Amino acid sequence: MNTVNLTMAIVLGGLYATGFYLLLQRSLMRVLLGIVILGHGANLLLQLAGGSQAGRPPMLGDTPIGRMADPLPQAMALTAIVITFALTTFLLALAYRAWQLLGHDEVQDDVEDRRIRRLEAELAEADEDTERELDSEATR
Amino acid sequence: MSELVAVPVLLPLAAAGLSMAFGRFADVQRLLGLLVLGVIVVDAAVLLYFADVHGPLVLHLGGWAAPVGIALVADRLAALLLLISVVVMFAVLLYSIGQRITDYGRGAASTTFHPIYLVLCSGVSLAYLTGDLFNLFVAFEIMLASSYVLINRRTTASRVRAGMTYTIVSLSSSVLFLTMIGLVYAATGTVNLADLALEMGQLPPAPVRALALLMVIVFGVKSAMVPLHFWLPDSYPNAPAPITAILAALLTKVGIYAMIRTQIVVFEREPSWPLMLTLAMATMIIGALGALAQNDLNRMLSFLLVSHIGFMLFGLGVYDIAGLTGVILYIVHHITVQATLFLVSGLITRYTGTVALSRMGGLAKISPLVAVLFAVPALSLAGVPPFSGFVAKLALLRSGIGVGTVWGYVATGVVVLTSLLTLYAVARVWTRAFWGQVREPEGDPDPTDELVVGTGDTSPGMVQATGVLVLSTVLVAALAGPLAEISQRAATDLITGEAYRTAVLGGGSGG
Incomplete structure (x- = not known):
């Protein structure tokens, strides 16, 4: 060596x-x-x-x-x-x-990263929607 | 006689220059390419025969004796893989010529494709035949440099990113390769593989283990071993079908070959190698699951490619004659099948205009021939008897059971599971693309690039070339007996290493 x-x-x-x-x-x-x-x-x-x-x-x-x-x-x-x-x-x-x-x-970003980010955005949107619905039900 | 070993390396390089000079004469280029590859097929067959009957053929370049000079060695393993690779290169060249004539007419010359394709052939041959580590690096660079050009040719905005990733990842792994060579030379004072085997025995175990691991990483990147596989599904699917086919079929397998050659010839190890078995399991499972998540046909095939790299690593992990026999059979089978699948994918997109499986349908009605051409290699990939994959998988499974440890049984279980997942993945393609409602082909999304899709027709040249490859996968299955025997002899050579060492070191100069 x-x-x-x-x-x-x-x-x-x-x-x-x-x-x-x-x-x-x-x-x-x-x-x-x-x-x-x-x-x-x-x-x-x-x-x-x-x-x-x-x-x-x-x-x-x-x-x-x-x-x-x-x-x-x-x-x-x-x-x-x-x-x-x-x-x-x-x-x-x-x-x-x-x-x-x-x-x-x-x-x-590569394709997978972009797909994950898109899914994340969709999920976050869906979460917001359900929260808003729950809110409106609670106030009703 | 030993001069024949240099033919597969030198002839395509010389022909590449000639092909460039005839850049304006399309027909001359095409004939030259086919002729050269044809000659190399014959040459490789002769090499295989001689290596099998008389032992390894060695050529010492420039007359320098082995540990100092560069040796080209054609033993059973190298000659067998060279033969099958060149046959596939020949068929893919036929396909691409057929495609070019259909799309652009007979007179349309392509100044870069043919020369670069020949250079790629030379690099692949050199990688198989070389008997020294630095020359292996040069071979990889020749091969990769031509693949950079092939992948990035006429690049468009949507493809340039993928090509960039591929180029940078490969370059980084090449730098690691150089680093590894430097460290190996500092530790042993030689880069000749046969000589290294002797020198490594003199070293303390710690640096030997470090060098072995570094080689696993370097060749792991080249052969898309999980977790170093991320570049592959991102880059290969973006090139035109014949280019994807040839890169997917050959480059990763050359990486596996280099991994096997370096690990087995250079390092001494007891049978069953837990680290490699673990990596193999991860590669098989992650690749297969990745394939199931894809809607893009080509990306799915790329993930399946990653997953099946795991099968070859599994055989290497078993680390005995049975395991290596399985690997060699598997490589032979996989080179032909993977190339065929990507070529068929090229045919499919001409009828559909898209690679999205969700937008395909009814292909079995539109073109029953393409359906057959897809079914044979797909079933073969999944390992359904009587196709070629079955023989290779059976050999691997038996070797896995033979290990006898718990880890060996777990890994064998993963092999079976991955085969099932593969079958599921190709069955999904079948139900979505070939069954269901007949759909009109979508228009070409980007008419300016080289990917011509959605024309709704194929030329006889493309179909015949794919047919030749499908036939050769059937032939691999039909010749399973003799192939298994020669693979076993090649694996025995590898494990004992005696014939290789005496041929390279003991033969003196000339030969």
Whole structure:
């Protein structure tokens, strides 16, 4: 198992916390930023997974073999960066399309939530009706 | 020989580029798509035969040996699921071509659909064949990225929200996937599945349990396991029928496949896994009850999909050869049946103009053929003998009884209950949509979008494609004997893991 230094652990914690906080917001723009920050966090984590040799380039002839950084996490992080970059672009386009179509960038409630709210309103109305009837009967 | 393993991944990617170049020639695109998928069907069948007779086929990409380089592995499980998935992709492509020709005429080209569909095929194949965790992530991204495009194509105001939810949920789960890979690598120093199995044994139990749980969550989101299922019934029903069919049939099942592969190959566990049994029960019950509450045909089918994901988790929870045999049979059955049901739903809406069950009626009189096409997969889904679902469910039930603990019996009871609820749900569709008064089709609520409904006709291409799929579900039932045998051999491979490990690690480079 590799160890991680404390500063990096705190940075990672901060990135993940901020990312998930933003992800839970109502505005699409913030959700998008949340995804971006989470992506940075995950990529940094991949880098750190290589261990404490980080910073020494994994090049033959440049660095002694025993002391070079592990190249595999770097390759993985590179791939992941490209993928997150492409998907962020797609998400931006989608958010722009949503804004074009809907005129705002709020995330709306889903179908079930809307149905529950409608039922709630109907029930409340029905309750009021019965109360009014009971009231009128009591006064009669 | 082992080069054949790369064909299902590389061929559709190359063809996707070509298909884009021929964007203006509709017929060329269609032929190319069908040809490529046809070749992959043959290739997958050959892979399955070889994996079954000679053991797993391994291809080390770029000649790098296994723990460092990327390995593609076609063992019995991967090849079997690949074969059935590509057959379904082929039939769904036929359906969508038929639909396009009916709605827009023969010359109408669609520049994005065919290339993206091929990219999706490549992602699905890679997910089945890959032998390493990071490559599995790449496969999921290829698959999901194409599904984002397919779901959000020509999006309208009413659909954009659903597409957005789907995209964001999938992206978040991908970030968790990356996190999991980082932690796995930090703990073991490898991402090769076969190598991971050896390395995990060296670790103290606490981090191993944490990693296993993180994998359950990551693949739980992808496969719509309760309580991580909420995105599915919200997004899938909004796409055109063939797209919903292919996503519902394949993406969740690839998630289940990844869950099985990672849990069983990498981690060691005693038979019967209480956590997974509990999650399976929750998934089955909540999905089935959700389906009963729906008036929208497609949403109902989506909830049934969630519920039946529970059956597969149940087999994984049993965690022995009998349970896994059941899961493999169930996945094969469910991929074909779920795709068929969504395609039939596409046919139904052309006659009704609406997805609301309360506004349908008399379809059995209007089109007896569609009624038959619906009845076969619906009964199969409910597990009525002699259809395909019955065989798979019987295998699962027997494995559940075999567990012998109280929890095992309770879970088996839930399987039976959910089957009954499924039967009730599809019977409700039958009585509402197919019986009752004949109604005139309603007009298309939004003529500008891609969902063409209420035209009151279907083209032979659409019906024939659906017919092919219905026939293949019947074939799954007819071939239950050999299928059960090969599933059992695949499950034995999975549990022992020996053949997989020696094939990947011991074979050296080349192969």
